[in-house]
Amino acid sequence: MDKTARLDEIVAAHAGRDGPLLPILNDIQAEFGCVDEAAKRHLAAALNLSRAEVHGVVSFYHDFKSVPSKLPVLKLCRAEACQARGGEALAADIAAAAKEKCEIEAVYCLGLCSVGPNAMIGQDVHARLDVQKLTRLIESL
Numbered sequence: 001m002d003k004t005a006r007l008d009e010i011v012a013a014h015a016g017r018d019g020p021l022l023p024i025l026n027d028i029q030a031e032f033g034c035v036d037e038a039a040k041r042h043l044a045a046a047l048n049l050s051r052a053e054v055h056g057v058v059s060f061y062h063d064f065k066s067v068p069s070k071l072p073v074l075k076l077c078r079a080e081a082c083q084a085r086g087g088e089a090l091a092a093d094i095a096a097a098a099k100e101k102c103e104i105e106a107v108y109c110l111g112l113c114s115v116g117p118n119a120m121i122g123q124d125v126h127a128r129l130d131v132q133k134l135t136r137l138i139e140s141l
């Protein structure tokens with residue numbers, strides 16, 4: 001199936017829904033690893049929005065990429081509760097191990113503040129991380 005047909009399927013899956021743009025963008029990001037310019041233009045036409053309206057939403061949320069990531073993405077929480085539990089030192093300590101295995105992105109709270117430091121890979125959240133645990137996770141990617 002070509003990309004245009006798949007985009008049409010994703011849009012159709014959300015037909016009749018109030019405010020379908022974000023769920024459609026989430027599905028496109030999950031399917032293609034990015035929301036590129038062609039997808040933005042296709043969506044604008046399909047939803048009767050301007051390309052600028054679609055671009056405004058895409059550019060507001062950091063989770064939407066314009067090109068797919070080459071490596072798996074590890075989202076490491078850098079917010080206060082995780083910082084207080086050693087998140088900053090953890091980020092520094094695993095930088096070398098992560099270099100060729102994943103892209104590290106800062107996120108600001110994964111909603112599990114009491115069991116930090118936390119990270120997310122794909123849809124999986126990993127809690128109570130220390131250098132050994134996080135290094136093992138990175139090596140498993």
Ligand code: FES
Binds near residue numbers: 111116
């Ligand atoms: S501060 Fe890290 S999960 Fe909330």
